[in-house]
Amino acid sequence: MKTPKRLQALVTEGLVDEVIRQLMSGKEATVYIVRCGEEIRCAKVYKDQKQRSFRNNTSYQEGRKTKNSRQARAMEKGSRYGRQMQEEAWQSAEVDALYRLAAAGVRVPQPHICYEGVLLMDLVTDADGHPAPRLNDIELSTEQALEFHAGLLQQVVRMLCAGIIHGDLSEYNILVGSDGPVIIDLPQAVDAAGNSNAGPMLERDVANLASYFGRFAPELDGTEYGKEIWRLYQAGSLSPDSELTGRIEIEHRIADVDAVLEEVKLALQAEERRRLYQAG
Numbered sequence: 001m002k003t004p005k006r007l008q009a010l011v012t013e014g015l016v017d018e019v020i021r022q023l024m025s026g027k028e029a030t031v032y033i034v035r036c037g038e039e040i041r042c043a044k045v046y047k048d049q050k051q052r053s054f055r056n057n058t059s060y061q062e063g064r065k066t067k068n069s070r071q072a073r074a075m076e077k078g079s080r081y082g083r084q085m086q087e088e089a090w091q092s093a094e095v096d097a098l099y100r101l102a103a104a105g106v107r108v109p110q111p112h113i114c115y116e117g118v119l120l121m122d123l124v125t126d127a128d129g130h131p132a133p134r135l136n137d138i139e140l141s142t143e144q145a146l147e148f149h150a151g152l153l154q155q156v157v158r159m160l161c162a163g164i165i166h167g168d169l170s171e172y173n174i175l176v177g178s179d180g181p182v183i184i185d186l187p188q189a190v191d192a193a194g195n196s197n198a199g200p201m202l203e204r205d206v207a208n209l210a211s212y213f214g215r216f217a218p219e220l221d222g223t224e225y226g227k228e229i230w231r232l233y234q235a236g237s238l239s240p241d242s243e244l245t246g247r248i249e250i251e252h253r254i255a256d257v258d259a260v261l262e263e264v265k266l267a268l269q270a271e272e273r274r275r276l277y278q279a280g
Contacts, residue, residue, distance in 0.1 A: 006045045009116045016043065016120070019248035023131055028187060033123060033131065033150045041112065042117040046091055046187070081275075091117060097164055097189040104162040105240075106155055124177045126185070132175040132182065135212070148181055152209055153225055155183060158240045161232055163196055165190040169205035171212045192233070199230050216225065224248045 003019050010016040023259035032043045084148040098111040109121040124132040175184035192198045206226030214220040224244035
């Protein structure tokens, strides 16, 4: 096929030898199958921020580190330079997450390089060597659903032990490769320790898994794996080998209203100090 404009720079630099075909196009990116020497890989071309559904969701950006304070202030103000920095941060977030997760043994595509807004990584394939289907596109037996669910919970735990939460995990960004499910699409990955929304996002990811696999295995309905995982993490006792039950003990405690109000007060004061610092 004719080389798309966004991939031309990689061809010119010798990073890609041939663009074979488009694999898919979503709200966040368009993915192509490419040949790099003797290897068949995929090239993820990020779409312009105006076309992306996550572009204005600051809850995902909380806790992400920037190179310096000037860039951070520019991103907050939304200047042209700031938007450029946000774009680079969005792309690098997925690259950084993929490298960290691959090193931690999480089943994600192996990244190779991100150049000119294009991420080169391994192509996930099925047993016949064809591009792997999405989880949403295959039928599962009850036994398969339970097996995949258990395996993906282990991956979520391993991700969290590496300090990362997917933030948008569902049957639409899981591929079923020759060796089982592979997690993809991580530009919105969340820093577990630095994001105040981390707990709810982790629980939502896990709930999405239970909801989907519960269609094939109703015994997963009503499980509380997300809350269980997050409690273990907060207690500092979560490990890749943690045994999960899907059940938690509900604590019957009266809320400390004064403590809650004090936390709100401190948060407002911190926000005011941040604004004053930016104004200066």
